[in-house]
Amino acid sequence: xxxxxxxxxxxxxxxxxxxxxxxxxxxxxxxxxxxxxxxxxxxxxxxxxxxxxxxxxxxxxxxxxxxxxxxxxxxxxxxxxxxxxxxxxxxxxxxxxxxxxxxxxxxxxxxxxxxxxxxxxxxxxxxxxxxxxxxxxxxxxxxxxxxxxxxxxxxxxxxxxxxxxxxxxxxxxxxxxxxxxxxxxxxxxxxxxxxxxxxxxxxxxxxxx
Amino acid sequence: xxxxxxxxxxxxxxxxxxxxxxxxxxxxxxxxxxxxxxxxxxxxxxxxxxxxxxxxxxxxxxxxxxxxxxxxxxxxxxxxxxxxxxxxxxxxxxxxxxxxxxxxxxxxxxxxxxxxxxxxxxxxxxxxxxxxxxxxxxxxxxxxxxxxxxxxxxxxxxxxxxxxxxxxxxxxxxxxx
Numbered sequence: 275x276x277x278x279x280x281x282x283x284x285x286x287x288x289x290x291x292x293x294x295x296x297x298x299x300x301x302x303x304x305x306x307x308x309x310x311x312x313x314x315x316x317x318x319x320x321x322x323x324x325x326x327x328x329x330x331x332x333x334x335x336x337x338x339x340x341x342x343x344x345x346x347x348x349x350x351x352x353x354x355x356x357x358x359x360x361x362x363x364x365x366x367x368x369x370x371x372x373x374x375x376x377x378x379x380x381x382x383x384x385x386x387x388x389x390x391x392x393x394x395x396x397x398x399x400x401x402x403x404x405x406x407x408x409x410x411x412x413x414x415x416x417x418x419x420x421x422x423x424x425x426x427x428x429x430x431x432x433x434x435x436x437x438x439x440x441x442x443x444x445x446x447x448x449x450x451x452x453x454x455x456x457x458x459x460x461x462x463x464x465x466x467x468x469x470x471x472x473x474x475x476x477x478x479x480x481x482x483x
Numbered sequence: 484x485x486x487x488x489x490x491x492x493x494x495x496x497x498x499x500x501x502x503x504x505x506x507x508x509x510x511x512x513x514x515x516x517x518x519x520x521x522x523x524x525x526x527x528x529x530x531x532x533x534x535x536x537x538x539x540x541x542x543x544x545x546x547x548x549x550x551x552x553x554x555x556x557x558x559x560x561x562x563x564x565x566x567x568x569x570x571x572x573x574x575x576x577x578x579x580x581x582x583x584x585x586x587x588x589x590x591x592x593x594x595x596x597x598x599x600x601x602x603x604x605x606x607x608x609x610x611x612x613x614x615x616x617x618x619x620x621x622x623x624x625x626x627x628x629x630x631x632x633x634x635x636x637x638x639x640x641x642x643x644x645x646x647x648x649x650x651x652x653x654x655x656x657x658x659x660x
Contacts, residue, residue: 279581280542287545290554300548307544311537314591315529323525328503330521331514335507379524386627393628401632402625407639410624414580414617414640415647420496421612427591428608433599439608440495441488442654446613449654450647457642461635 314427321426329377338380341371352412352455353405362391366409373416385413404462408455415454418447488658535584536591543585543592568652569603571596575610576648580641583616606655614647 291300332338345367356362365388372381388409396403402410421443428436504514546552556570563570571593578586590611597603617640625633 279578279585280538283542283546286551287542287547287549289549290551291545291549294550296549300545303544303548304541307540307542308537310544310591310595311540311588312533314540315533315536318532319526319529321525322529323522326525326528327518327520327522328500330524331507331512331517332503333521334517335503335510335512337503337506379528382623385624389624389628393630400630402630402634402636406625406630407634407636410621410633410636411639411643413624414615414620415643416615418612420499421608423587424590424608424612425496427587427594428599428604431594431599431604433604435493436599437496438489438492439605439612440492442492442605442609442651442658443612444491445488445654446609446647446651449650450614450643453646453650454639454643458639461639465634 314430317430318423318426321422321429325376325420325422326379329375329380332375333377333380338368338371338375338377341374342367345370352408355403356392356395356405360391360395362388362395362405365391369409370412373413374419376418376420376422381413381416385409404465407461408458411454411458412451415447415450417451418443532584532587536588539582539585539588540592543588547592567656569606571603572606572610572652575607576645579610579614579648580617580644583619586611586616602655602659605659606652609651609655610648613651614644617641617644 287300288297291297342364346363349363349367349370350358353363353366356366365384369381369384369388372378372384389406392403392406392409393399396406420440424439424443425436428439504518507517508514543552552574556573559573560570563573575586575589575593578589590607593607594604599605599608617637621633621637621640625631625636
């Protein structure tokens with residue numbers, strides 16, 4: 275998919291450039307684009323270094339575990355078909371807390387561990403279970419408290435208040451996450467119905483699930 | 484509404500940055516050493532995204548400078564104008580679920596073009612910050628455990644991306660416009 279988009283941008287760009295007689299400008303834009311890419315990344319170093327340093331302190335001080343414990347009831351509500359005290363729940367909580375704290379690097383390994391634990395409960399190893407889909411929905415719309423990278427870029431381009439988007443981002447991300455959970459519930463319900471999974475209905479003996 | 488959100492925006496970062504080291508200090512964490520240790524990852528992360536960002540910035544620059552971007556945006560402009568939404572952010576809504584580095588490059592491009600404090604700049608920042616790259620997350624998480632049939636996971640991810648996009652646009656309108 276990314277391959278396609280990248281090729282599309284470059285190919286269509288040059289075709290249109292030829293048609294509009296702008297090949298020279300486009301070639302110039304190519305080099306300035308590459309330069310911007312590098313300068314932006316160097317601009318990101320300062321904030322990323324600082325933020326990940328602070329976040330390592332939070333992790334070592336046990337704040338990650340604290341947030342995880344707070345999320346316990348939420349996680350049990352979102353993952354009703356994972357047995358109580360199953361290790362998957364612990365990893366899911368850590369994954370969510372790391373996302374909340376903006377620890378992308380820590381969130382992914384926890385999420386993968388959670389997936390591996392959920393896979394152990396999965397009767398069909400090729401197909402995702404509803405719990406797996408919920409975990410994905412949580413991660414694709416993950417609540418972000420501090421959008422570090424964006425603040426860094428805004429700083430780089432001399433915003434008068436680089437952090438002013440924290441509030442709007444928080445609201446948008448909360449709406450997206452709530453929507454994800456609702457949509458996930460809807461599909462989960464349909465999945466249960468289609469597969470005649472208890473506790474919704476008991477499958478009649480003639481039609482084996 | 485605006486004052487509350489701008490207060491949260493202004494105080495969230497200082498509050499976190501005072502609270503975390505102080506809390507850790509009382510929990511007897513060697514604050515400075517831990518900071519330096521974690522900070523090393525930041526450098527690697529920034530360096531790792533250089534190839535992605537350069538690749539995408541080049542493609543987007545070419546696409547924009549050729550006039551192809553204007554053509555594409557021109558198709559949807561009437562619809563967006565009717566709703567008062569700047570149509571420049573539309574490609575970002577399409578890119579965000581597909582490529583993280585690509586949409587970051589696009590956001591950077593918009594911020595550079597229109598300025599970080601313009602409505603478009605703030606909207607792009609909010610869109611980019613509020614959701615994750617659905618396709619990437621799906622690939623990594625399902626790939627790690629060998630799931631081939633994702634069932635409805637992709638649909639849920641993309642639908643919530645759409646809602647996140649609309650929410651980001653609306654919230655920015657309410658707060659900044």
